[in-house]
Amino acid sequence: MLARQTRDHLFSLGLKSFQCPPGKAWGTPHIPLNLRGLMAGERLTFSLYLKASDNQGEGVKYFPYLEAGEVLDSKWLEPLSKVEIRSLYFHQADLERVLAYLNNYLQLLEVEGPAQIQKKLNVLAEHLNLTLRRVFAAPRLGPHIQLAQKQVDRIIEEFQRDKLSLKLVWEILSRNYSLYSHSVNVCLLAVAMMLFLKKSKGDSRLLGSAALFHDLGMTRIPEDIFYKSGNLTPEEWEETKRHPLIGMQMLKRCSTLPAEGIQLVREHHENADGSGYPEGLLLHRQHPWTRILRLVDAYDALTTHRSYRQAQSPFAALKCLQEQEGPRGPVYDPRTIKDFIRFLALC
Numbered sequence: 001m002l003a004r005q006t007r008d009h010l011f012s013l014g015l016k017s018f019q020c021p022p023g024k025a026w027g028t029p030h031i032p033l034n035l036r037g038l039m040a041g042e043r044l045t046f047s048l049y050l051k052a053s054d055n056q057g058e059g060v061k062y063f064p065y066l067e068a069g070e071v072l073d074s075k076w077l078e079p080l081s082k083v084e085i086r087s088l089y090f091h092q093a094d095l096e097r098v099l100a101y102l103n104n105y106l107q108l109l110e111v112e113g114p115a116q117i118q119k120k121l122n123v124l125a126e127h128l129n130l131t132l133r134r135v136f137a138a139p140r141l142g143p144h145i146q147l148a149q150k151q152v153d154r155i156i157e158e159f160q161r162d163k164l165s166l167k168l169v170w171e172i173l174s175r176n177y178s179l180y181s182h183s184v185n186v187c188l189l190a191v192a193m194m195l196f197l198k199k200s201k202g203d204s205r206l207l208g209s210a211a212l213f214h215d216l217g218m219t220r221i222p223e224d225i226f227y228k229s230g231n232l233t234p235e236e237w238e239e240t241k242r243h244p245l246i247g248m249q250m251l252k253r254c255s256t257l258p259a260e261g262i263q264l265v266r267e268h269h270e271n272a273d274g275s276g277y278p279e280g281l282l283l284h285r286q287h288p289w290t291r292i293l294r295l296v297d298a299y300d301a302l303t304t305h306r307s308y309r310q311a312q313s314p315f316a317a318l319k320c321l322q323e324q325e326g327p328r329g330p331v332y333d334p335r336t337i338k339d340f341i342r343f344l345a346l347c
């Protein structure tokens with residue numbers, strides 16, 4: 001077996017000499033997976049590679065280290081940890097398999113109870129990281145989406161320092177996978193759009209964090225309403241409209257989101273003409289970035305496939321957003337829509 005031969009070979013030479021600086025693999029077909037995302041005793045559904053110099057002066061290569069189908073033995077990971085190798089790499093074609101593997105791991109950890117919480121949060125951070133990688137490749141998010149990569153990495157790093165942030169991300173994922181994917185998409189779009197508009201990196205991260213949590217309050221909406229496939233009754237609709245305020249309450253102890261970020265979560269359904277909720281604020285009374293969050297949230301919802309409707313094309317979605325009128329004028333700020341069209345490079 002090639003991977004076994006490579007492991008023996010690498011161990012006999014000493015792993016330290018093979019280690020390369022982290023972060024060089026971006027832009028290559030290989031993606032890092034932190035060792036903490038691996039389940040000892042479980043069968044791997046994808047192959048993993050060790051990033052290393054080939055010692056021939058030909059640069060970085062990816063040596064097969066673990067093969068799909070092998071049952072992972074923790075003794076294969078220990079030598080890596082000892083020389084501070086934190087990640088192995090998988091081929092980008094296996095991204096969906098890796099996400100399914102991590103999802104399975106998260107479910108298994110949930111069954112084992114609260115003692116596994118730290119482990120679960122570590123695996124979740126890895127899942128979040130890779131979900132973002134997947135979204136970067138989506139054409140409907142436009143060519144400028146790559147702008148967001150570094151700043152979104154920083155957001156995840158901050159979340160890993162604050163357990164509560166990751167726990168709240170876990171609440172979104174465990175409530176519903178579509179809600180989680182939507183939150184990740186909106187985060188990426190918001191950060192990239194802010195950078196496109198030449199806002200500061202710190203401001204971009206602030207809106208990105210708020211965007212990741214914008215629908216957090218939906219996790220507290222009763223399941224019979226959340227999963228209802230038909231039209232909501234007026235009472236059910238009123239209940240759903242509470243989610244910005246519920247999210248705001250849930251985020252008050254979250255150190256990664258300052259007051260401005262919480263304001264953005266509260267206002268993410270406010271419309272340009274004052275016809276939104278919960279307060280019906282006119283544009284000039286809203287936080288200046290609410291209009292961006294409002295727009296990217298709606299755009300992602302329209303361009304994503306749902307069980308009850310087809311995804312719209314980017315053109316169709318933008319047309320729909322441009323034409324949406326409230327009682328006192330456009331629902332979405334026309335200037336922000338214009339900027340967004342330039343951002344998506346659709347003009």
Ligand SMILES: [Fe+2]
Pocket residue numbers: 214215243268269
């Ligand atoms: Fe919402």
